Amino acid sequence: MSHYVNRPLLYVSRHHDASLCRYLSQHGWKLVFANSLEDLAALPLDGPFSAGLLDFQSGFSDTDLELMEPWLATRQIGWIGAISCADELTDTARKLLGLYFIDYYTAPFDMAELSRTLGHAVGMAALRPGREQPAVPLTRPHGIIGECNAMQALFRSIEKVSRWDTPVLISGESGTGKELAAQAIHRASRRANQPFVAVNCAAIPPTLLMSELFGYERGAFTGATKRKPGRIEIAQGGTLFLDEIGDMPLESQTSLLRFLETGRIERLGGTESVAVDVRVISATHVDLEAAVATERFRGDLFHRLCVLRVKQPPLRERGSDVLLLAEHILDSVRKDSPEHIRGFSPMALRAITTHAWPGNVRELLNRIRLAAAMCENGVIQPSDLELDTPVESKPPTLAAIREAAEQAAILEALQRHHERLIDVAAELGISRVTLFRLMRDYKLQVRKGNVGLVCVQN
Structure with a gap:
């Protein structure tokens, strides 16, 4: 079994392979499903996904794949592709595979080998320069989970x-x-x-x-x-x-x-x-x-x-820890569940991250226990948690996604290089004039303070 089991795996496909899902679940992967661009947009920006499996053969068009590119580029995920035949790949699919994917597999899959490769993808993603290591549920010796x-x-x-x-x-x-x-x-x-x-x-x-x-x-x-x-x-x-x-x-x-x-x-x-x-x-x-x-x-x-x-901090101040806790609680509930619980839907994850949790961890525990009993087909929805379904937003345009990715890249580079703009421009591969223009367009400022760089977005 892979060293990287018990990690959330994002499975992007219009038609999920039931036997593959069953095998991966049995070998420790926690599957989170995305069937469309709308599902991807609903996922939390700082979701705890360690690896991703994108099924190119499930009906995604070149336009779909182009809209996915900024999402693939800005997430700290080790991606593995699933294809039907390398000769049938479009130019867009070839480009994405070459730029953002650790490896790809041709159907039919050797499931054991695919699971091992997904584990390898987690480690490779952690080694990418300029990125922080993916979030890992941190269980201290005293049994408390959290990493915020x-x-x-x-x-x-x-x-x-x-x-x-x-x-x-x-x-x-x-x-x-x-x-x-x-x-x-x-x-x-x-x-x-x-x-x-x-x-x-x-x-x-x-x-x-x-x-x-x-x-x-x-x-x-x-x-x-x-x-x-x-x-x-x-x-x-x-x-x-x-x-x-x-x-x-x-x-x-x-x-x-x-x-x-x-x-x-x-x-x-x-x-x-x-x-x-x-x-x-x-x-x-x-x-x-x-x-x-x-x-x-x-x-x-x-x-x-x-x-x-x-x-003791309240749950609403713990950021993405709520997702770590939700997965941990669901693991415990699964052991006593007479039904097979596959996991949370993307909208359920989004509902969990947007809820204020006035009852804190006790409320989270009770809602997940309720959802495990009420959900259908093993996938927990917001209604099963008795939470409001988050308002569906229109999928972002390609220009908006590119701007968000560009702005995030500049902010990260500014923080990494402690305000040294010449180094920031060199890393991003642009001139200082272009960097100044982009900072002006995005209303970004840098100020020296007692604790290093402070980035302010107006």
Whole structure:
């Protein structure tokens, strides 16, 4: 099996080969289908495609292929072509194959060899000069998926705070995976081999929260027939995770503060003071500083809990990570699905990238589970996700595609050469006069600042 399996493969064809699709899916490729130029236009610009298979024999005209050229030229994809006979290729098809494709295959295919070549195409695309390596779903040892800047900052924060033994406060919206971050901190800390005990402060009635945290002695109240240790005591030597700490009642906050200050607890109904060695990680979607200002949360407890802080980014700020997460979730759902789920349609991918995700990762998980059950023919559509279908836009004209590709190439070259216009012009193969004219036409400016080149598009 190829080293590059489990990567998204873009299959462009008017008539997909069912046996080939089945073989590639069984060997780890996640197929994303595009039947037309409209489907290509609907795909996210920064979609996580690692390789592409374009079927030249499925009815694309020379005009279709010409309109595809800028799309082929500006995507970091390793392309493989499928043809019926080399002698029957048009001049346009020959040109595209020569310029943008790693290899081509003549039908009928040796499927195993084609799968290996697609894997090779991924590696070759990564070596193209002046391009960044294709996005790869990044699963850290602590099990969190993401590669956007916000998640990289989160990974660095987890690594740093795990070295210390002081309390940590994780802030972030509901559904962002704050408990996963807490588990990651625990696993990377010196307490990794000791218990990780989680308590949801919002899910336990206020009358029971104290006994859950601190435990109780026999006879402490009606029904207390034997001693029961609390969650804090159970976490001895390890980590206590207090989720939704902002919803903890004020009377419980006082007892928690006393434990944090002394490192000792007293079970309900008891007189013995028990020493406990526990690291506390708390999490909340509530603005605790505002809660302190309105006296809904103790200020002294806030400062005890918030010695170190980690911010969990919402899904809407994670860019194309939403597609990585969607593919990861779908992989998990497939294992329990009684039906064969082929993947997301291009419009579903576009709907996923344009949705605001107020419920964050939890909402994404629930919608994909629903879609897996509701979709027909194994292809998930926006309606299966209960998302609005993105408005169909007219296919871009060839001139518009060329202008967008030209503008992107200039921006990338400006950033790569740190404002050295003579080097930019040399790389692009144009004169400085032409470069100045194009920058003026596209309203591009370059300014030197403290962090290098800044490109501004008006």
